[in-house]
Amino acid sequence: MLVVLARCRVHYDGRAKSELGSGDRIIMVKPDGSFLVHQSKKREPVNWQPPGSFVSVEERNGKVILRSVRRKPKETLEVELEEIYLASLFRAEDYEELDLTGSEAEMAEMIFKNPELIEPGFRPLFREKPVGSGIVDILGKDNRGNLVILELKRRKADLHAVSQLKRYVEALGGEHGNVRGILVAPGLTSGARRLLEKEGLEFRKVQPPKRGEFKRGKQKTLF
Amino acid sequence: MLVVLARCRVHYDGRAKSELGSGDRIIMVKPDGSFLVHQSKKREPVNWQPPGSFVSVEERNGKVILRSVRRKPKETLEVELEEIYLASLFRAEDYEELDLTGSEAEMAEMIFKNPELIEPGFRPLFREKPVGSGIVDILGKDNRGNLVILELKRRKADLHAVSQLKRYVEALGGEHGNVRGILVAPGLTSGARRLLEKEGLEFRKVQPPKRGEFKRGKQKTLF
DNA sequence: TGGTTGATATCGCAA
DNA sequence: TTGCGATGTCAACCA
Numbered sequence: 001m002l003v004v005l006a007r008c009r010v011h012y013d014g015r016a017k018s019e020l021g022s023g024d025r026i027i028m029v030k031p032d033g034s035f036l037v038h039q040s041k042k043r044e045p046v047n048w049q050p051p052g053s054f055v056s057v058e059e060r061n062g063k064v065i066l067r068s069v070r071r072k073p074k075e076t077l078e079v080e081l082e083e084i085y086l087a088s089l090f091r092a093e094d095y096e097e098l099d100l101t102g103s104e105a106e107m108a109e110m111i112f113k114n115p116e117l118i119e120p121g122f123r124p125l126f127r128e129k130p131v132g133s134g135i136v137d138i139l140g141k142d143n144r145g146n147l148v149i150l151e152l153k154r155r156k157a158d159l160h161a162v163s164q165l166k167r168y169v170e171a172l173g174g175e176h177g178n179v180r181g182i183l184v185a186p187g188l189t190s191g192a193r194r195l196l197e198k199e200g201l202e203f204r205k206v207q208p209p210k211r212g213e214f215k216r217g218k219q220k221t222l223f
Numbered sequence: 224m225l226v227v228l229a230r231c232r233v234h235y236d237g238r239a240k241s242e243l244g245s246g247d248r249i250i251m252v253k254p255d256g257s258f259l260v261h262q263s264k265k266r267e268p269v270n271w272q273p274p275g276s277f278v279s280v281e282e283r284n285g286k287v288i289l290r291s292v293r294r295k296p297k298e299t300l301e302v303e304l305e306e307i308y309l310a311s312l313f314r315a316e317d318y319e320e321l322d323l324t325g326s327e328a329e330m331a332e333m334i335f336k337n338p339e340l341i342e343p344g345f346r347p348l349f350r351e352k353p354v355g356s357g358i359v360d361i362l363g364k365d366n367r368g369n370l371v372i373l374e375l376k377r378r379k380a381d382l383h384a385v386s387q388l389k390r391y392v393e394a395l396g397g398e399h400g401n402v403r404g405i406l407v408a409p410g411l412t413s414g415a416r417r418l419l420e421k422e423g424l425e426f427r428k429v430q431p432p433k434r435g436e437f438k439r440g441k442q443k444t445l446f
Numbered sequence: 447t448g449g450t451t452g453a454t455a456t457c458g459c460a461a
Numbered sequence: 462t463t464g465c466g467a468t469g470t471c472a473a474c475c476a
Contacts, residue, residue, distance in 0.1 A: 001263050003226060003249060005313050015378065015469040016325030017433045023317030026226060028249060032264045040224050040315040041255045043273050044456060047321070050266050050471070072447095075469075088309055090228045092263040094246030098270070102239030104452065128451095128475090133418045134382055135450060135475095154453080155238065158465070159357055163386040164451090167418075189464055195356045195390075210240045238454040267471060273456070295462095298454070327467065351460090351466095358460095358465065377467085382450070387466085412449055 001090045002029040004066075007083040010037055010047045014075025020046060027066065027079055029055055035068040035077060049077045101211040104154045107184070108138060110209050111150070115140070118182065118204055122148065132171035134164070146178045153185035154208040161185065162195045169201070224313045225252040227289075230306040233260055233270045237298025243269060250289065250302055252278055258291040258300060272300045324434040327377045331361060333432050334373070334407070338363070341405065341427055345371065355394035357387070369401045376408035377431040384408070385418045392424070 004027040010020040020037075025046070028036040035049035049055075053070040066079040108127060115122040121143025129139040138150035149172065151157075151165040161183060169181040181201040188196065188203060196203060227250040233243040243260075248269070251259040258272035276293040289302040331350060338345045344366025352362040361373035372395065374380075374388040384406060392404040404424040411419065411426060419426060 001249060003228070005226070005311065005315075012469075016323055016431075017436070018321050018323040018469080020321050021319035023319045024313070024315035025317065026224060026251065026313065026315075028261065030261075030263055030265075034264065034266045036261075036266065038251065038253075038259075039317055040253055041257065041274065042253075042457080043257045043259065043268075043271055044468095044470090045266075048266055048469085050469095051264065073469085085313065086311055088228065090247070090249065090308065092228075092247035092249075094248065094262055096244035096246045098241050098243050100239055100241040100454080102454080130450095130476095133414055133421075137451095156463095159390065160383070160387070160466085163390050164383070167382070167386050191356055191464065198356075208239075213240070235454075241454080265472080267453095267455090271454080273454090296454085323469080325469075353461095353465095360466095378469085379448095414449065 001031065001092050003027070003086075003088045003090060004081070004084060005086040006081050007085075008037075009080040009082065011078045011080070012047050012076070014070070014077075015073055018047065022082060024085075029066070029068075033068070033070075035066075037077075037079060047077055047079075049075065053077075102154065102208045104137075104152050104208065106211070107152045107154060107206065107208045111138060111152075111184070111206075117206055118148075118150065118184065124150075131168055132174075134167055134171065136168045136172075142180065146180055147172060147176050148180045148182060150182050150184050152206075153183070155185070156187040156189060157183050157185035157192050157203075158189045159191050159195060162192050162199070162201065165201055166199055224254065224315050226250070226309075226311045226313060227304070227307060228309040229304050230308075231260075232303040232305065234301045234303070235270050235299070237293070237300075238296055241270065245305060247308075252289070252291075256291070256293075258289075260300075260302060270300060270302075272298065276300075325377065325431045327360075327375050327431065329434070330375050330377060330407070330429065330431045334361060334375075334429075340429055341371075341373065341407065347373075354391055355397075357391055357394065359391045359395075365403065369403055370395060370399050371403045371405060373405050373407050375429075376406070378408070379410040379412060380406050380408035380415050380426075381412045382414050382418060385415050385422070385424065388424055389422050 012018045026038045032051040033053040036045040037047040049068040053068045058065045064081045068077040124140040126139040129136045165181045173179045235241045249261045255274040256276040259268040260270040272291040276291045278291045287304045291300045347363040349362040352359045388404045396402045
């Protein structure tokens with residue numbers, strides 16, 4: 001990994017196009033081709049290149065230029081180094097991967113193990129089930145035999161989430177009889193609630209579970 | 224800005240929760256509170272804290288710990304430094320902002336200046352117009368007086384984009400007469416095309432314009 | 447490779 | 462602060 005602290009200018013052209021005038025930034029080049037230029041604010045790099053890009057060093061008019069090119073889509077990033085304060089090559093040894101909990105995938109596992117979190121008699125049948133237009137999170141049946149579509153969100157659900165659920169319900173509703181759609185999330189935005197009710201869809205309040213923690217309140221521990 | 228190259232462990236708890244075992248990483252702490260931990264792969268940090276977080280340094284069991292706390296949502300990130308290879312404090316002077324072109328906003332400007340890019344007689348009336356559920360990109364009328372909703376995408380439009388457009392059309396369709404929905408984008412995914420046709424919505428192929436470049440083909444320069 | 451969707455998404459804007 | 466939508470979103474997963 002290469003880390004450079006420098007005053008520089010940055011030029012990008014590809015899916016979009018950008019220019020960044022002279023200033024002090026941190027430049028990071030990773031062995032997988034990832035290329036990051038960070039200003040002193042925000043979590044996001046001001047310019048970047050994703051993994052798989054190819055980096056090279058040139059000299060133009062006495063200035064060192066870091067150039068990164070990506071094929072498909074064709075994108076070019078050029079960093080014109082004006083003054084280098086520090087450059088460090090770092091042979092990073094790292095065999096560990098992030099272990100994360102509290103994802104939507106874990107919400108789905110929890111519901112398959114405890115279907116009564118949705119309602120008594122709910123039976124989950126499919127996970128990530130492709131339907132006419134899109135992929136349903138969980139497809140199951142209720143105790144009356146109606147098809148039930150669950151759309152899970154690990155955080156407060158918004159209008160997009162309701163549209164998504166509605167799209168799945170309409171994709172299945174044409175072929176089958178009555179199809180229920182249930183949005184499963186820790187909460188709803190005001191607009192999502194309005195649209196959900198207008199469309200005759202339902203909501204179940206469920207928090208994404210975190211491994212190694214106890215749950216409180218209505219949502220009991222799994223087992 | 225602080226840059227540290229170190230072998231470390233990382234612990235995060237907040238909206239989700241994660242653990243990362245010992246390995247070499249690059250740690251970056253920005254003056255606005257942004258906190259990044261990068262492994263040697265991918266564009267994304269493996270762990271992070273967004274701007275507005277508060278960083279502190281502690282010592283625990285003879286180990287230095289970088290700790291960043293965020294209020295609302297309550298989130299904590301701890302980096303346990305096991306071996307520090309390099310630590311650098313960088314007083315970055317930077318008064319420049321990114322100048323980017325080729326955005327959806329510029330697509331909208333282009334359409335307001337050249338409405339015939341959509342069709343002869345199209346008249347754009349509102350930009351970012353709130354409707355019952357959501358905000359329409361461009362609301363206008365065609366030469367027969369029908370309401371027309373444009374949903375713009377700077378890249379290939381997907382199912383999500385069609386759902387969004389459909390949501391707006393249905394929000395206005397209830398109150399007004401015939402309402403047309405047009406997806407304006409450089410392309411469509413296969414599924415998006417299927418759904419668009421099924422729903423009786425329309426498509427216009429338009430590329431987002433880049434300032435300082437000439438256009439080719441059907442889409443003429445604006446000048 | 448294209449399609450689809452999740453994400454500790456982040457970020458900007460408006461009410 | 463909440464809601465809403467764009468992003469050069471990125472990244473994972475599947476057909």
